[in-house]
Amino acid sequence: MEQKSLHVGFLTSEYIIPTKNISGGLASYIKKVSQSLHDRGHRVSVFCLSDRDHHWSDEGVNIYEVKSKFTGFPRVISQLFSPKTDFREIITNSSRIAKRVIKVNSLEPLHILQSTSYKSVGIMLCNNSRIPLVTRISNFTPVYRNAGKVGDNVNTFSTALTDWCEIYQLENSDHSFSPSKLMAGYFSLFSQAKPLIIRTPFEPADVILDNTFLNRNFQRMKYLLYFGTLNRMKGLEVISRSIEGLIDEYPDLHFVFIGRTHKDENNRSYADQILQFNERIKKNLHYIPALSKEELFPVVQHACGVLIPSLVDNYPNTCLESMQFGKIVIGTYGSSLEEMIDDGETGFLVRMNDIMDLQSGIRRLLNLSKDQKEEMERNIGKKFDLMLSEDRIQQLVDFYFKTIKDFKRSTAETQLTWERLYFLNKYHELRVGYFSQLFKNLSKIVVHFQKWWKLRSSREKP
Numbered sequence: 001m002e003q004k005s006l007h008v009g010f011l012t013s014e015y016i017i018p019t020k021n022i023s024g025g026l027a028s029y030i031k032k033v034s035q036s037l038h039d040r041g042h043r044v045s046v047f048c049l050s051d052r053d054h055h056w057s058d059e060g061v062n063i064y065e066v067k068s069k070f071t072g073f074p075r076v077i078s079q080l081f082s083p084k085t086d087f088r089e090i091i092t093n094s095s096r097i098a099k100r101v102i103k104v105n106s107l108e109p110l111h112i113l114q115s116t117s118y119k120s121v122g123i124m125l126c127n128n129s130r131i132p133l134v135t136r137i138s139n140f141t142p143v144y145r146n147a148g149k150v151g152d153n154v155n156t157f158s159t160a161l162t163d164w165c166e167i168y169q170l171e172n173s174d175h176s177f178s179p180s181k182l183m184a185g186y187f188s189l190f191s192q193a194k195p196l197i198i199r200t201p202f203e204p205a206d207v208i209l210d211n212t213f214l215n216r217n218f219q220r221m222k223y224l225l226y227f228g229t230l231n232r233m234k235g236l237e238v239i240s241r242s243i244e245g246l247i248d249e250y251p252d253l254h255f256v257f258i259g260r261t262h263k264d265e266n267n268r269s270y271a272d273q274i275l276q277f278n279e280r281i282k283k284n285l286h287y288i289p290a291l292s293k294e295e296l297f298p299v300v301q302h303a304c305g306v307l308i309p310s311l312v313d314n315y316p317n318t319c320l321e322s323m324q325f326g327k328i329v330i331g332t333y334g335s336s337l338e339e340m341i342d343d344g345e346t347g348f349l350v351r352m353n354d355i356m357d358l359q360s361g362i363r364r365l366l367n368l369s370k371d372q373k374e375e376m377e378r379n380i381g382k383k384f385d386l387m388l389s390e391d392r393i394q395q396l397v398d399f400y401f402k403t404i405k406d407f408k409r410s411t412a413e414t415q416l417t418w419e420r421l422y423f424l425n426k427y428h429e430l431r432v433g434y435f436s437q438l439f440k441n442l443s444k445i446v447v448h449f450q451k452w453w454k455l456r457s458s459r460e461k462p
Contacts, residue, residue: 006400010034010045029138111404115173134175135170224303229259232262242358246363257274310337328377345376
């Protein structure tokens with residue numbers, strides 16, 4: 001390509017908006033990568049779902065908030081799927097994002113679009129014939145849903161529809177990639193797509209550390225830290241059931257939890273669940289809903305270690321941020337953490353959903369001699385420096401240029417305006433062809449779920 005700089009559009013369900021309490025891994029990833037691209041001279045526009053239509057600039061990155069809204073589906077169809085089906089959300093929200101992309105593209109042409117697989121926000125821009133679309137696997141909903149499920153009624157016809165949308169978007173994007181081999185492998189099992197592996201970029205945060213919160217609360221405390229969203233998939237229930245026995249062995253040990261909390265099947269927040277389950281030793285437990293990076297990072301630096309016993313994950317930012325400060329992480333086999341941690345050298349790996357093994361991993365950490373701990377921290381530093389030397393932002397840019405170069409435009413389609421194509425082709429395709437294609441593939445979806453269930457069952461066996 002002749003262009004030396006690109007105009008990149010990100011399609012996402014979330015972004016870090018100062019006035020809202022959004023701080024998840026996907027939002028953090030989009031902000032981090034978009035800012036890094038901007039700093040390297042590329043133009044970036046982020047199209048994110050929101051509760052309003054709004055345009056603003058985040059340090060040079062254009063943010064287009066797109067109001068999420070339900071429209072256009074007859075009641076009989078809604079009732080056919082389920083009263084609260086997410087399928088309507090996917091089509092409606094992706095349509096609204098696509099319209100905003102069309103408008104922006106007509107004024108400031110975009111070279112490439114990157115969509116998250118989560119909530120299939122890019123499905124309406126597949127095969128658009130004008131701008132190449134790549135999909136990044138942020139997760140695979142069936143895997144996350146089954147890892148976090150409580151009852152047996154999680155795989156319904158409605159969820160099959162939404163899962164199909166993720167597979168459809170991935171297979172009909174011009175290219176796709178995943179930060180972890182784990183998620184790429186899952187999608188390859190359920191679809192014909194063969195995503196590339198492009199690791200999550202990490203560039204050290206340019207923040208001035210504020211030790212005020214640390215000094216006021218944890219300065220003289222020996223603690224293990226969990227930070228990020230509190231939910232079942234991140235292993236919070238396993239941590240909760242591991243705490244009491246460890247406190248009996250190490251009375252001066254504390255557990256600190258920082259981040260927004262989800263609710264369990266009984267409508268209790270996971271933060272409350274941990275405190276209630278460990279009522280006897282709750283003085284050793286500390287929950288903080290959220291901290292800025294300036295306040296959070298000193299707490300990470302001072303921790304004895306970081307707990308990430310995920311049931312499923314996708315090369316998480318929390319592990320990268322912990323490694324930045326040389327912190328020893330306890331992660332789990334089979335969750336993608338094994339792609340980041342070398343057991344016994346740069347951290348510890350335990351079996352997922354295993355209370356005894358997590359306790360054993362924590363003991364290994366706490367019983368390290370000073371020399372052993374310092375050696376492990378040096379190994380972490382070397383591995384992190386190696387990650388930085390890979391220049392993953394440039395790898396992503398190279399991937400964009402290759403996708404644009406390979407992009408094939410249809411001369412017949414480009415004779416029409418893209419807006420006309422959008423309404424005549426895309427909506428016609430969904431209205432007429434979608435359901436016949438869906439039911440044709442329904443048996444295939446069932447087979448895929450059976451494969452997933454067998455795979456999950458085999459992985460749970462010790």
